[in-house]
Amino acid sequence: MEIRLKIWRQKNAHTKGKFETHHLKEVSPEMSFLEMLDYLNTQLIEQGKEPVTFEHDCREGICGSCGLYINGRPHGPMQHTTTCELHMREFKDGDTIVVEPWRASAFPIIKDLVVDRSSFERIIHAGGFVNINAGCAPESNSTPVNKIISDRAFDAAVCIGCGACVAACKNSSAMLFAAAKVSQYALLPQGKVEAAERVQKMVKKMDEEGFGFCSNTYGCEFDCPKGISVDFIAQMNREFFSAKVCKPKAE
Amino acid sequence: MKKPILSLSSLSQKYVMALAGIFLMLFLVSHLATNILMLRGDDGEAFRGAVRFLTENPFIKIMEYVLFAGFLIHIMLGVILQIQNTRARPVKYHTRLKTETSTFSRYMFHTGVIIFIFLVIHLVNFFFVRLGWVPIPEVAEGDRYEFYEMARELFQNPWYSAIYLISFVFLGFHLKHAFQSAFQSLGLNHNKYTPAIKTIGTIYALVISIGFASIPVYFLFFH
Numbered sequence: 001m002e003i004r005l006k007i008w009r010q011k012n013a014h015t016k017g018k019f020e021t022h023h024l025k026e027v028s029p030e031m032s033f034l035e036m037l038d039y040l041n042t043q044l045i046e047q048g049k050e051p052v053t054f055e056h057d058c059r060e061g062i063c064g065s066c067g068l069y070i071n072g073r074p075h076g077p078m079q080h081t082t083t084c085e086l087h088m089r090e091f092k093d094g095d096t097i098v099v100e101p102w103r104a105s106a107f108p109i110i111k112d113l114v115v116d117r118s119s120f121e122r123i124i125h126a127g128g129f130v131n132i133n134a135g136c137a138p139e140s141n142s143t144p145v146n147k148i149i150s151d152r153a154f155d156a157a158v159c160i161g162c163g164a165c166v167a168a169c170k171n172s173s174a175m176l177f178a179a180a181k182v183s184q185y186a187l188l189p190q191g192k193v194e195a196a197e198r199v200q201k202m203v204k205k206m207d208e209e210g211f212g213f214c215s216n217t218y219g220c221e222f223d224c225p226k227g228i229s230v231d232f233i234a235q236m237n238r239e240f241f242s243a244k245v246c247k248p249k250a251e
Numbered sequence: 252m253k254k255p256i257l258s259l260s261s262l263s264q265k266y267v268m269a270l271a272g273i274f275l276m277l278f279l280v281s282h283l284a285t286n287i288l289m290l291r292g293d294d295g296e297a298f299r300g301a302v303r304f305l306t307e308n309p310f311i312k313i314m315e316y317v318l319f320a321g322f323l324i325h326i327m328l329g330v331i332l333q334i335q336n337t338r339a340r341p342v343k344y345h346t347r348l349k350t351e352t353s354t355f356s357r358y359m360f361h362t363g364v365i366i367f368i369f370l371v372i373h374l375v376n377f378f379f380v381r382l383g384w385v386p387i388p389e390v391a392e393g394d395r396y397e398f399y400e401m402a403r404e405l406f407q408n409p410w411y412s413a414i415y416l417i418s419f420v421f422l423g424f425h426l427k428h429a430f431q432s433a434f435q436s437l438g439l440n441h442n443k444y445t446p447a448i449k450t451i452g453t454i455y456a457l458v459i460s461i462g463f464a465s466i467p468v469y470f471l472f473f474h
């Protein structure tokens with residue numbers, strides 16, 4: 001198939017970027033989106049031009065590094081699919097495909113399509129862990145957890161931190177990400193111990209990083225490649241409220 | 252990066268906004284319950300009685316200040332939120348697909364601004380007359396509590412009726428999202444009750460906007 005790529009090029013955070021158009025011939029429908037970009041880059045290198053920089057690692061939908069804003073949606077047109085798992089067969093011959101980086105002040109552009117998502121890292125550093133010794137596998141089995149609850153915790157824990165929620169949100173809010181991380185711990189006995197402190201620290205960090213507020217538009221849930229539910233945002237709102245109102249002040 | 256406008260966390264700001272919003276939604280119910288009495292066809296007798304009761308009631312006098320504060324807080328937080336959210340995405344996307352999410356939620360600030368403009372007009376029409384800031388219209392014959400005659404005269408002017416009706420449409424849009432959003436912001440989400448909350452929110456928005464709209468329509472066409 002033949003496609004027209006309208007792709008964002010930007011040298012670094014301090015220069016202005018612009019779109020560049022490339023016509024690609026003989027694109028196989030079996031290619032993944034990233035393979036198609038590899039194919040483009042091979043051609044660019046052969047022509048002595050600078051290849052397009054994009055981030056990727058696992059190429060199997062688990063590392064969360066491959067986020068691209070494709071044709072007006074994070075990770076492209078398929079629901080519950082990361083960019084690396086998106087295939088060219090989802091596009092039509094002769095299509096124009098617009099590729100942009102995530103756009104948020106908390107995700108500054110490093111180069112071309114790569115953004116700096118370390119603001120997510122810093123939210124995790126603020127409290128996305130347990131300090132207690134949770135023991136090894138047999139010990140965790142000796143702590144009974146209701147199956148419904150453990151499933152819910154797992155539904156939150158599938159977050160790969162790709163940033164699609166921020167990219168999808170009209171306010172560039174990181175609520176779905178933070179809520180998934182807060183909830184995955186708050187639901188389980190090992191995480192409950194520090195739940196009140198954790199939620200306050202993580203929300204504080206999230207605000208400091210310059211993410212927007214939550215308008216409850218739920219675009220994040222729709223575009224999350226892992227289908228994480230906005231129910232977790234309500235859960236975080238509850239956790240935060242009870243931490244602020246009922247628990248002693250965090251230092 | 253710019254510092255946040257308020258040092259209060261984003262979540263706390265949304266709680267306060269939701270609480271103020273819920274208070275305003277309750278006010279709308281009581282306001283509609285009073286005004287709908289105008290439609291009884293008794294030349295405003297029942298409505299006048301209700302107005303008298305409300306204006307003489309000390310509790311309502313206090314609530315007037317609370318209501319003013321509620322609007323002020325809700326509007327101020329709405330503006331702050333809009334500024335913060337605009338700052339969070341300084342460079343816009345070239346192509347952006349609208350996904351199957353709540354359309355009304357995207358325009359809360361815009362519908363809010365329309366409601367605010369309407370609010371000013373509405374206060375000038377009625378409340379400021381009572382305060383004596385605006386001269387009493389002739390139809391009220393010197394009585395600044397004679398809201399029935401004031402409303403009748405106002406709405407027999409199609410322009411005013413149109414302004415009110417259009418505003419109620421946008422109020423309905425605001426409320427459609429606002430009702431369920433307030434519950435979510437307060438963390439009140441439950442797989443048993445949330446679907447019901449959403450349905451009640453839609454019904455609430457319809458009842459309020461159609462209810463208020465019925466008054467100008469009545470004076471314009473049926474009186």
Ligand code: HEM
Pocket residue numbers: 213214215216265268269271272273275276279325326329330332333359360362363364366367425428429430432433434436437
């Ligand atoms: C009778 C009038 C009004 C009522 C009953 C009302 C009610 C509400 C409620 C319940 C919410 C949901 C809060 C939440 O998401 O947690 C809301 C949101 C909002 N309101 Fe109002 N409101 C009114 C007037 C206004 C006005 C005059 C403005 C002016 C700017 C405004 C601006 C907003 C904004 C920007 C939001 C969106 C919050 C967000 O995006 O998260 N509202 N309103």
Ligand code: FES
Pocket residue numbers: 055056057058059060061062063064065066067082083084085
């Ligand atoms: S490259 Fe790892 S999720 Fe796509």
